[in-house]
Amino acid sequence: MIRFDNVWKRYPNGREALCDFTLGIERGEMVFLTGHSGAGKSTLLKLIAVIERPTRGTLVVNGQNTATMPRKKIPSFRRDIGIVFQDHKLLMDRPVYDNVGLPLVIAGVPEKEITKRVRAALDQVGLLGREQNRPIELSTGEQQRVGIARAIVGKPSLLIADEPTGNLDPDLAVEIMNIFKRFNEVGVTVLVATHDVHLIERYGVRRVIIEAGRVAGGDAEPPPPLPSIVVDRVEPS
Amino acid sequence: MKQWLERHVQTMVGSLGRLWQQPFATMLTILVIGIALALPACLHVLVQNVRAASGGWSNALDVSVYMKQSATLEEAKSVADRVRKRRDVSDVTLVSADEALEEFRKGSGFGEALDALKDNPLPHALIVRPAEEFRDPAHVATLTSELKTLPGVDVVQLDTEWVSRFNAILDVVRRVVFLAAGLFALGILVIVGNTIRLDIENRRDEIEVTKLVGGSDAFVRRPFLYNGVWYGLGGGAIAWLIVAIVIMVLGDPVQRIAGLYGSSFALHGLGVEGSLALVLGAILLGWFGSFIAATRELRGIEPK
Numbered sequence: 001m002i003r004f005d006n007v008w009k010r011y012p013n014g015r016e017a018l019c020d021f022t023l024g025i026e027r028g029e030m031v032f033l034t035g036h037s038g039a040g041k042s043t044l045l046k047l048i049a050v051i052e053r054p055t056r057g058t059l060v061v062n063g064q065n066t067a068t069m070p071r072k073k074i075p076s077f078r079r080d081i082g083i084v085f086q087d088h089k090l091l092m093d094r095p096v097y098d099n100v101g102l103p104l105v106i107a108g109v110p111e112k113e114i115t116k117r118v119r120a121a122l123d124q125v126g127l128l129g130r131e132q133n134r135p136i137e138l139s140t141g142e143q144q145r146v147g148i149a150r151a152i153v154g155k156p157s158l159l160i161a162d163e164p165t166g167n168l169d170p171d172l173a174v175e176i177m178n179i180f181k182r183f184n185e186v187g188v189t190v191l192v193a194t195h196d197v198h199l200i201e202r203y204g205v206r207r208v209i210i211e212a213g214r215v216a217g218g219d220a221e222p223p224p225p226l227p228s229i230v231v232d233r234v235e236p237s
Numbered sequence: 238m239k240q241w242l243e244r245h246v247q248t249m250v251g252s253l254g255r256l257w258q259q260p261f262a263t264m265l266t267i268l269v270i271g272i273a274l275a276l277p278a279c280l281h282v283l284v285q286n287v288r289a290a291s292g293g294w295s296n297a298l299d300v301s302v303y304m305k306q307s308a309t310l311e312e313a314k315s316v317a318d319r320v321r322k323r324r325d326v327s328d329v330t331l332v333s334a335d336e337a338l339e340e341f342r343k344g345s346g347f348g349e350a351l352d353a354l355k356d357n358p359l360p361h362a363l364i365v366r367p368a369e370e371f372r373d374p375a376h377v378a379t380l381t382s383e384l385k386t387l388p389g390v391d392v393v394q395l396d397t398e399w400v401s402r403f404n405a406i407l408d409v410v411r412r413v414v415f416l417a418a419g420l421f422a423l424g425i426l427v428i429v430g431n432t433i434r435l436d437i438e439n440r441r442d443e444i445e446v447t448k449l450v451g452g453s454d455a456f457v458r459r460p461f462l463y464n465g466v467w468y469g470l471g472g473g474a475i476a477w478l479i480v481a482i483v484i485m486v487l488g489d490p491v492q493r494i495a496g497l498y499g500s501s502f503a504l505h506g507l508g509v510e511g512s513l514a515l516v517l518g519a520i521l522l523g524w525f526g527s528f529i530a531a532t533r534e535l536r537g538i539e540p541k
Contacts, residue, residue: 049449051540072453079451089446103450110240150450 001027001158001189002048007057009043009213017043019213021057025191027157030184032200033193034218035210041193044210045162048191049083050074062158079107082151082188084161088143090135096122096146097131103154121153122146125179141172148179152188159183160191165199173199181205245459252463266432266468270425270519271475277418278480278515282507284411290495290502298372300381301394302363308389310334313361316387320363325371325380330364337362360391422522429468429526433461437534449540454532461531462524469523473516480507480515 002025009018017040025031033041046052047059050066059066064077090099100121104114122128125145135143144164151159161180165173177192177199184190194200200207208218256263302320304313310333321329332340337359342351365384367377377395384393437444444457484506495502507515 051449075448075451075453075456077451078449083449089442089449091443091446102447102452105244106447106450106452106456108240108244111243154451 001025003060005058007054007059010055017213027189028187030190030205032205032207039210040213041210042162045160045193048160080156082156082159084147084151084164086163086166088147092135095132095134099146100149100153117153121149125149141168158189162193165196248459249463252460253467256467267471269428270472273421273425274476274519275479277414277421278476279483280414286504300365302384302390303392304361304389305391306360312389317363320365325368326365327368328366332362334359334361425522426526429465429523430530433527433530434534444538445540454535458531458535461527465523465527466520469520473519477512477515
């Protein structure tokens with residue numbers, strides 16, 4: 001599903017976020033990505049969503065090489081990925097219904113179908129009946145759940161979340177994680193970046209620890225790792 | 238197809254709704270566009286009217302043949318018959334001295350002064366209209382010189398001089414209208430483009446989010462294109478209204494002046510075709526302006 005092969009990511013300001021990063025995630029897996037802030041978790045997720053592109057190496061997501069993907073292909077590629085952001089990224093001046101339905105509107109789904117699927121998605125995150133509220137009238141936890149509903153409404157095969165429980169109290173955090181777990185149970189590949197180590201311990205889920213842009217530990221990936229090809233990769237100065 | 242249409246109608250209405258929410262800003266933009274369009278449109282109407290009033294080319298190329306004072310009506314008639322047979326002449330009208338006097342009496346307002354004259358001072362005259370294919374200056378010159386040699390003919394007058402001058406001036410004015418229209422069109426593109434640019438800036442977050450969940454460039458651009466279309470439509474309507482008001486205000490006095498000159502000339506408005514062209518042109522300009530601005534701006538907005 002996701003395959004990082006010797007990926008480097010260097011930002012224009014010279015900061016190196018990922019160094020020779022290699023990681024594979026199988027279809028249907030659920031993976032927690034942990035590490036200190038600044039370790040490269042967010043960069044990794046951004047690379048998967050083609051918000052950023054690898055500086056070097058290849059990253060294949062859903063069978064598509066993101067390094068060489070033409071700009072025009074990005075929108076349709078993103079429609080198959082549900083993304084949950086720490087800051088929700090909701091449209092504050094639009095009702096919940098519009099927020100959750102946006103991916104379907106973009107995909108050209110008929111209005112009737114949108115109504116049905118938005119309700120189904122809101123039901124799954126426990127917000128049925130809040131369609132006409134504006135995000136501003138909801139609590140942070142509820143806003144986060146609206147974000148999740150929007151991420152799953154398009155029935156993506158991959159769900160990625162960047163610190164989805166960052167600003168939530170422990171009870172709410174558990175609730176959110178349970179939602180992700182439920183999606184994973186119906187076959188969605190789920191990748192959650194979080195620094196909340198205590199929270200993830202209670203889930204029997206593969207963990208990947210990232211430190212300074214490299215895999216620094218965690219559970220071995222189910223598929224055997226690719227033999228690291230020792231090409232003379234000069235450390236970019 | 239039905240869904241596609243549904244989406245477009247939705248976007249269209251949505252865009253109108255957004256503009257409606259900021260009535261003052263929208264009205265300002267529309268007014269600026271309307272005024273900018275009204276100026277060349279009014280000039281165009283003016284030129285059209287002047288052309289209509291001057292009767293176009295065909296009348297202006299008529300050759301007036303004045304018989305000698307001594308020539309009788311019969312002589313004039315025979316000359317008319319001879320001229321009528323010429324290949325390069327399409328029509329000859331005989332205006333007898335009496336008819337000419339009558340017309341002059343009616344048209345000039347010198348009626349009473351004319352009554353004081355014992356004899357009719359006017360000669361018989363022929364109005365010769367050159368045939369269509371002989372209306373170029375060279376042929377008309379040949380025609381006039383040959384008409385002059387006919388018996389009983391006194392003066393042959395060809396008023397092409399003022400016609401060509403007048404037409405040259407009109408031509409310049411028409412080009413000025415074109416240039417003005419071009420400049421104002423450019424101005425409208427800039428106005429619409431800048432307005433759309435600001436609209437986009439105001440909705441930056443929304444655009445980013447839309448792109449994040451898979452909205453294509455075309456998808457995020459669409460509402461702004463409709464904004465441009467609405468601006469154009471509104472501006473076109475305002476311009477049309479301004480032209481209509483100008484015609485209404487000037488219509489009566491112009492008709493009075495024309496009446497004083499014995500003409501039934503009345504100001505013409507844009508007409509159906511002109512109105513359609515004005516409004517459609519405005520819509521096109523609005524669309525194009527927003528297209529340029531939106532395409533440029535939206536490419537630069539990428540999720541971070």
